[in-house]
Amino acid sequence: xxxxxxxRVAGRGIRQTMSSLHTWTGLLxxxxxxxxxxxxxxxxxxxxxxxxxxxxxxxxxxxxxxxVVAQRIADEFGxxxxxxxxxxxxxxxxxxxxxxxxxxxxARSPGQRGFGEAYFDPATGGxxxxxxxxxxxxxxxxxxxxHYMPVVWGRWIAGAAAMFMLVAIVSGVIxxxxxxxxxxxxxxxxxxxxxxxxxxxxxxxGLPFHLMITYTGLVTLMALYMPWGExxxxxxxxxxxxxxAELSAFIPPGKPSGxxxxxxxxxxxxxxxxxxxxxxxxxxxxxxHPGDAAARVAVTRGDPGRVSMSPQYLEFEGATGKLLAVxxxxxGAAETRGVFYALHLGRFSDTVTRWLYFLVSFMGTxxxxxxxxxxxxxxxxxxxxxxxxxxGFRLVERLNIAGIAGLSVxxxxxxxxxxxxxxxxxxxxxxxxHLFFIVWALTLLHALARPARSAWVEQLxxxxxxxxxxxxxxxxxxxxxxxxxxxxxxxxxxGMDIMCWALAWLxxxxxxxxxxxxxxxxxxxxxxxxxxxxxxxxEGAG
Amino acid sequence: xxxRIQRVRSTGPLVSRIxxxxxxxxxxxxxxxxxxxxxxxxxxxxxxxxxxxxFAIYTAAVVWVFAVRNALKAWAGLTIVAAALLPLAWSVS
Numbered sequence: 085x086x087x088x089x090x091x092r093v094a095g096r097g098i099r100q101t102m103s104s105l106h107t108w109t110g111l112l113x114x115x116x117x118x119x120x121x122x123x124x125x126x127x128x129x130x131x132x133x134x135x136x137x138x139x140x141x142x143x144x145x146x147x148x149x150x151x152v153v154a155q156r157i158a159d160e161f162g163x164x165x166x167x168x169x170x171x172x173x174x175x176x177x178x179x180x181x182x183x184x185x186x187x188x189x190x191a192r193s194p195g196q197r198g199f200g201e202a203y204f205d206p207a208t209g210g211x212x213x214x215x216x217x218x219x220x221x222x223x224x225x226x227x228x229x230x231h232y233m234p235v236v237w238g239r240w241i242a243g244a245a246a247m248f249m250l251v252a253i254v255s256g257v258i259x260x261x262x263x264x265x266x267x268x269x270x271x272x273x274x275x276x277x278x279x280x281x282x283x284x285x286x287x288x289x290g291l292p293f294h295l296m297i298t299y300t301g302l303v304t305l306m307a308l309y310m311p312w313g314e315x316x317x318x319x320x321x322x323x324x325x326x327x328x329a330e331l332s333a334f335i336p337p338g339k340p341s342g343x344x345x346x347x348x349x350x351x352x353x354x355x356x357x358x359x360x361x362x363x364x365x366x367x368x369x370x371x372x373h374p375g376d377a378a379a380r381v382a383v384t385r386g387d388p389g390r391v392s393m394s395p396q397y398l399e400f401e402g403a404t405g406k407l408l409a410v411x412x413x414x415x416g417a418a419e420t421r422g423v424f425y426a427l428h429l430g431r432f433s434d435t436v437t438r439w440l441y442f443l444v445s446f447m448g449t450x451x452x453x454x455x456x457x458x459x460x461x462x463x464x465x466x467x468x469x470x471x472x473x474x475x476g477f478r479l480v481e482r483l484n485i486a487g488i489a490g491l492s493v494x495x496x497x498x499x500x501x502x503x504x505x506x507x508x509x510x511x512x513x514x515x516x517x518h519l520f521f522i523v524w525a526l527t528l529l530h531a532l533a534r535p536a537r538s539a540w541v542e543q544l545x546x547x548x549x550x551x552x553x554x555x556x557x558x559x560x561x562x563x564x565x566x567x568x569x570x571x572x573x574x575x576x577x578x579g580m581d582i583m584c585w586a587l588a589w590l591x592x593x594x595x596x597x598x599x600x601x602x603x604x605x606x607x608x609x610x611x612x613x614x615x616x617x618x619x620x621x622x623e624g625a626g
Numbered sequence: 627x628x629x630r631i632q633r634v635r636s637t638g639p640l641v642s643r644i645x646x647x648x649x650x651x652x653x654x655x656x657x658x659x660x661x662x663x664x665x666x667x668x669x670x671x672x673x674x675x676x677x678x679x680x681f682a683i684y685t686a687a688v689v690w691v692f693a694v695r696n697a698l699k700a701w702a703g704l705t706i707v708a709a710a711l712l713p714l715a716w717s718v719s
Contacts, residue, residue, distance in 0.1 A: 098693050101693060102692070104692075105688075105689070105692045247681070247684060247685075250681065250684075250685050251685055251688045254685055254689055255692075299682075302681045303677075303678060303681075306677040306678065306680070306681075307677065309677075309680075309681075310655065310659050310680045310681075312659050312660050313660050313663060313672070313677060314677075316660050316715075316718060317663050317669045317672065317673050317718070318673075323669065326669070326670050327669075327670045327673060327674075330670050330671075330674070415668060415670060415674075416671060417667070417670075417671040417672070417674035417675040417678060418674055420674075421674055421677075424678070
């Protein structure tokens with residue numbers, strides 16, 4: 085703890101300084117990083133999770149014709165959202181069985197809210213009558229902006245954590261000159277060495293991915309973190325719009341004419357896009373000033389099948405349906421950004437690639453987790469009195485328990501809440517989220533109250549039990565139990581149940597392993613502490 | 627009093643490095659994201675290039691700050707690079 089002062093730093097080689105840098109950047113925001121990694125990992129199945137959390141909404145056995153659906157929803161908007169200055173709908177695709185839409189109303193009447201959003205049933209065009217929930221979007225949003233704080237704060241915290249991660253990765257690599265030799269070194273059952281080797285193996289195997297995911301994560305919000313070039317370069321709104329058009333499907337916000345002209349056939353517009361990109365390849369339809377003579381409609385290409393999030397869209401005159409512009413190319417830097425963005429979100433993936441994303445990302449989560457645990461394992465051996473560790477040690481130890489095991493419990497509790505909270509219920513979506521944080525806070529209290537090892541074991545078991553019973557709860561509270569979804573070939577529901585059991589097994593295995601270690605720990609062998617020279621010279625992260 | 631001086635002497639350079647890494651590194655990255663506008667690229671592409679590269683520059687600055695032998699050298703390195711970038715950034719603003 086006190087070995088990191090500058091005089092020592094000055095006298096040490098670059099690998100030792102980088103090792104310290106790795107340790108402290110990794111630790112300081114480590115719990116935030118762990119939570120970002122785990123919620124980010126499950127977000128690769130965000131759409132599937134959302135479907136599971138809205139069980140009333142029937143599964144789409146095949147993707148409906150997007151052109152027909154777009155017209156259906158546009159008609160609905162024509163009736164219910166007459167005053168909207170803008171609306172945007174995401175059409176159903178292979179992973180989404182509903183239409184998500186948001187809209188802005190020009191705030192003519194003071195009591196009116198300026199912004200609205202809802203899910204629509206592609207078959208009827210009406211609003212979805214499923215239970216109110218944020219679905220998988222909760223983990224997705226938490227991943228980069230957290231909760232209970234202004235969105236911008238959350239994003240800055242996430243950015244700082246990502247920057248720390250980037251520094252931890254680079255310094256970790258410099259620390260390990262022998263990075264590929266270390267990869268083939270695994271010393272089972274040697275306590276600290278095992279943790280270190282696990283950490284190294286996970287880190288090295290996933291290194292290209294971790295570097296990519298951290299850097300591209302920063303890129304997704306780079307305009308927030310590094311606005312200076314933009315501020316200096318662009319003086320007029322027109323110049324700023326030039327940049328905006330490089331980043332997303334952008335319709336210049338012209339003024340409404342005030343003359344009412346109904347929107348031309350949206351179906352025809354989407355049809356043209358389908359001819360261009362393929363039947364199920366349309367992502368969104370945006371309209372500005374719908375119902376006005378000056379209306380504009382943009383039909384945007386979806387994310388699947390291309391490793392870029394750069395905008396590709398057709399722009400139509402709303403009143404006549406005339407194709408005004410085809411935008412399919414952006415500049416080199418903008419395309420680089422589009423590719424980075426796509427690599428981070430992985431929305432281009434087919435099912436196999438998505439599972440790979442999930443697995444490697446899960447290994448990244450484990451890498452952060454083992455790194456955090458290693459900090460305590462390594463220092464426990466050096467404690468003057470192992471029964472009464474100093475404050476910093478106890479703090480890290482307890483935060484590790486709640487941050488790692490507790491998060492599993494809380495995330496599973498969130499899913500339990502989705503099945504158990506009654507509906508309809510006022511503010512139900514937000515209650516699910518409160519439940520997540522209440523349970524997470526309880527795991528911290530539990531970690532503070534109990535001896536560390538017991539707290540680990542109990543929370544891992546709690547997560548395991550909650551996970552293993554979730555399919556049972558699902559069978560009892562919905563019409564879609566496992567036998568039903570297997571018979572129907574409903575792989576979202578069946579996959580969810582099976583994944584719960586796989587994760588329950590993982591948590592149980594970790595719990596049993598931790599419990600076994602507790603049993604042998606008092607007779608900690610001195611062998612681990614022998615040969616301090618080797619340890620000091622080959623010590624990597626820690 | 628002596629003890630306090632001793633403490634400042636021992637932790638001061640480390641604090642100085644941390645400040646150099648956090649804020650000096652960010653300032654350098656921000657400066658480079660402006661200086662890149664001097665490149666012969668269209669404005670939107672130059673702005674995006676600056677943003678894209680800034681995190682690599684930030685990371686390199688942090689590693690530099692902790693890799694060199696003392697805090698003074700850490701600051702000196704940042705200052706030299708900043709001095710080189712400043713005229714470029716100045717020319718575009």
